[in-house]
Amino acid sequence: MNWKQTGRASRSLLRISMAEGLQYRASAISGVFVSVFWGIIECVLFTVFYTYSDNGWNNNGLSLEQTISYVWLGQALFLFQRMNIDGELMDKINNGNVGIDLCRPLDLYTHWFVKSSAAKLGTSWIRSVATIGVGLLLPAGYALGAPESPAGFLCFLMSVSMAFILCSAYAMLVTAIRLNVTWGDGPTYILLLVSGILSGTYLPLRLWPDELQTFLYLQPFGGFADIPIQLYVGSLEPASALPGIGLQLMWSMIFIVAGRIIMNRKLHTIIVQGG
Amino acid sequence: MQIELRDIRKSFKVYKRPEGKFGLLRGAFMRNVQQVEALGGISFDIAAGELVGYIGPNGAGKSTSVKIMSGILTPDSGECRIMGRVPWKERQRHVSRIGVVFGQRSQLWWDVPVEDSFDVLKDIYGIAPGDYRSRLAELTATLDVESLLRTPVRQLSLGQRMRCELVAALLHRPQILFLDEPTIGLDAVSKLALRSFLKEENRKHGVTMLLTTHDMDDIEALCERVMVIGHGQLLYDGRLAGLQEKYAPEVTLKVNTDAMIAAMYSDLALT
Numbered sequence: 116m117n118w119k120q121t122g123r124a125s126r127s128l129l130r131i132s133m134a135e136g137l138q139y140r141a142s143a144i145s146g147v148f149v150s151v152f153w154g155i156i157e158c159v160l161f162t163v164f165y166t167y168s169d170n171g172w173n174n175n176g177l178s179l180e181q182t183i184s185y186v187w188l189g190q191a192l193f194l195f196q197r198m199n200i201d202g203e204l205m206d207k208i209n210n211g212n213v214g215i216d217l218c219r220p221l222d223l224y225t226h227w228f229v230k231s232s233a234a235k236l237g238t239s240w241i242r243s244v245a246t247i248g249v250g251l252l253l254p255a256g257y258a259l260g261a262p263e264s265p266a267g268f269l270c271f272l273m274s275v276s277m278a279f280i281l282c283s284a285y286a287m288l289v290t291a292i293r294l295n296v297t298w299g300d301g302p303t304y305i306l307l308l309v310s311g312i313l314s315g316t317y318l319p320l321r322l323w324p325d326e327l328q329t330f331l332y333l334q335p336f337g338g339f340a341d342i343p344i345q346l347y348v349g350s351l352e353p354a355s356a357l358p359g360i361g362l363q364l365m366w367s368m369i370f371i372v373a374g375r376i377i378m379n380r381k382l383h384t385i386i387v388q389g390g
Numbered sequence: 391m392q393i394e395l396r397d398i399r400k401s402f403k404v405y406k407r408p409e410g411k412f413g414l415l416r417g418a419f420m421r422n423v424q425q426v427e428a429l430g431g432i433s434f435d436i437a438a439g440e441l442v443g444y445i446g447p448n449g450a451g452k453s454t455s456v457k458i459m460s461g462i463l464t465p466d467s468g469e470c471r472i473m474g475r476v477p478w479k480e481r482q483r484h485v486s487r488i489g490v491v492f493g494q495r496s497q498l499w500w501d502v503p504v505e506d507s508f509d510v511l512k513d514i515y516g517i518a519p520g521d522y523r524s525r526l527a528e529l530t531a532t533l534d535v536e537s538l539l540r541t542p543v544r545q546l547s548l549g550q551r552m553r554c555e556l557v558a559a560l561l562h563r564p565q566i567l568f569l570d571e572p573t574i575g576l577d578a579v580s581k582l583a584l585r586s587f588l589k590e591e592n593r594k595h596g597v598t599m600l601l602t603t604h605d606m607d608d609i610e611a612l613c614e615r616v617m618v619i620g621h622g623q624l625l626y627d628g629r630l631a632g633l634q635e636k637y638a639p640e641v642t643l644k645v646n647t648d649a650m651i652a653a654m655y656s657d658l659a660l661t
Contacts, residue, residue: 120516127513135501215497217462219514220486297405 124221129233136237143241150190150246157186158257175321175328180260181348182319187250187259188347189316192275192340194239194246195282196311200290200303201231208294223382224375227290232283263349270356274343277363281338284370285310291377315341321350335370338363392566392598393436393459398468400429400454428454429465430622438565439596441589443613443630445603451622452602456568459600460490473565486515489564489597493571496551497558498543504554505539508561515562522561529557533587549580556584560591566598567591573605578651585611607648 165179177185199205204227207213216226250259262268289306292298311317313336320331320341331337342359345351351359406422407413429451436442446452457463458470461477461484470477477484490497498507512522530536533553538546546554552572559567569588573581589612591597601612609616609630616633618626626633 120513123516124510124514127510131499131502131506131510134506135499138501212495214457214460214462215490215492215495217481218460218485218488218490218497220482221514222482 121221121225125225125229128226128229129236132230132233133237136234136239139238143238143245146194146242147245147249150193150242151249154186154190154246154250155253155257158183161186162256173322173325175325177319177321177348177350181350182322183257184260184348185315185319185344187247188344189319189340190250191243191246192278192343193311193314193316194243195235195279196314196316196339197231197235197282197286197289197307198311199300199307200286200293201234203234204231204290205293208290208296217382224287224378228283228287228371231286231290232279235283235286236279260348262347264353266353267346267349267356270353270360271343271347274346274356274360274363277360277367278339278343281335281363281367281370284367284374285335285339288370288374288377291374291381294378294381310336310339313337314339315344319344321345333362335366338366391435392438392473393434393600394469394471395435395455395459396433396469397431398429398433398455398458398465398470399427399431400451400458400463400465401425401427427622429458431468432619432622432624434617434624434627436598436600438598439592440615441592441599441601441613443601443603443609443616444619445606445609445616446619446625450619452619453570455619456490456570456600456602460488460568461485486562487565489559489562489567491555491559491567491569491572493552493569493574496543496555498551498554500544501542503540503542504535504546507543507554507558508539511558511561517562521563525561525563526557529560532590533557534583549576552576552580552584553587556587560597563595564597566600569599569601569603571603572601573603573608577655578648579655581605581608581648582652588612607646 161182162179165174165182174182200208207216213223216223219226247259252258262271289303292306293300293303313320313331313334315337316339320328320337323331331341338359342351342363346353346356346359402425404424404426406424408416408420408422410416432451432455444452444456454463458465459472459477461481464478472484473487475484498504499510508526511517512519517525530539533556535550535553535557538550538554543551543554556572572588573584576584585608588599588601592599599612601608603609614629616626616628616630617624618633
């Protein structure tokens with residue numbers, strides 16, 4: 116593979132996808148409303164649980180302030196996750212336009228990885244930043260708090276970038292599986308929903324039962340949101356950042372290798388649909 | 391020879407619902423798989439600089455063979471060498487030397503100006519900036535699309551888009567161009583413009599072209615040589631005049647309808 120040219124092509128694809136994403140400003144604004152709405156509901160719920168539970172509820176050392184910050188960051192990072200396969204890729208799989216992409220001197224996996232990540236980033240970054248902005252502006256009690264420590268914040272930023280790669284790698288694995296056109300959308304939605312639940316964006320992973328904690332730490336989807344957010348709120352010390360980010364990296368590589376293998380295998384037999 | 395195909399075969403699996411009263415129900419549990427032969431041993435050679443028409447009824451295997459030659463599909467058996475390479479084995483290097491235009495599909499990004507799509511293609515094919523500028527200027531001038539470069543693709547008419555597709559397919563100076571129904575749905579003026587452009591490109595740069603179409607005027611205007619394919623077999627390979635001698639021996643006078651309509655459009659200042 117020609118790395119230099121692949122890099123340049125990737126940058127170019129990123130730029131055009133961002134430009135495409137910016138066309139949908141109305142959708143970004145309405146998206147912010149949804150995120151903020153959910154954020155506030157979750158804040159209210161957690162406040163109720165923390166304040167009125169008998170003999171303190173089993174929160175695994177996650178304080179209410181930390182949980183509130185977790186909620187806002189969770190809403191922002193949630194946008195890295197896919198709710199479905201990238202629309203452009205899905206169209207290509209369904210109607211055979213994958214042929215056009217195969218006529219490009221690029222590795223198809225790399226091509227699609229960049230395309231779908233860029234499309235995701237193009238549409239979601241405004242929404243993420245705006246959600247965090249609203250979280251910061253809310254009255255104390257419901258507001259996103261400051262990071263635990265500068266070191267923790269730095270680790271958070273690194274872990275967030277890794278989270279984006281991990282989410283994209285997983286989305287590509289799901290896309291590769293979706294190349295089995297006759298399977299339909301069912302398996303895709305199951306896979307994406309499971310990953311979303313296990314990422315902690317619905318319920319912080321610390322608040323799950325004790326017996327599950329080891330599993331929850333080692334499973335791949337905590338790297339989507341839980342690991343970076345815990346580094347921010349300080350329930351993971353900066354000292355545990357390295358193993359955490361290492362875990363994200365390991366799962367990213369596993370997803371990338373698996374996605375490539377499945378995609379390459381499907382490519383040999385792929386039936387390019389339509390005349 | 392630039393393109394060599396030897397005994398290329400390809401069959402597809404087709405799923406058929408069982409017949410009968412409970413066919414729908416039974417089909418949910420067991421499927422009848424049928425092998426359908428799309429190509430039953432095709433062989434031909436095309437020399438560099440040739441302009442070949444490739445015709446045949448729907449489902450004859452035209453698209454399948456074009457897909458094999460562009461490296462998208464792997465045949466079941468047979469040999470194919472294009473510029474010395476086996477397309478599906480060295481796909482990436484192969485496709486950097488060919489251009490493909492599918493009349494029914496677009497290779498441009500839908501929501502952004504045409505120019506942005508060309509920029510991405512420049513980086514994908516690794517075209518040097520100087521070469522890119524001169525080539526783009528040349529192509530946009532001959533196809534008359536300079537004024538469209540800042541327009542989003544979704545706002546182009548079909549004729550305008552098709553011309554931009556051609557620019558996109560030829561930016562990296564491919565040696566071979568595969569055209570799959572490039573004139574489908576185009577009006578007479580656009581058709582004529584497209585044809586004369588293709589002819590010129592072939593003459594000036596010696597680009598080999600293989601043209602699939604159902605519009606016989608395309609073939610008549612462009613191709614000396616035609617290949618006819620049916621049921622996955624090559625049925626005729628030779629000059630267009632040869633077909634005429636065999637199937638339409640008596641000479642008939644025919645109005646060139648495309649030219650007539652084009653003249654009318656320009657007379658009424660519609661274009």
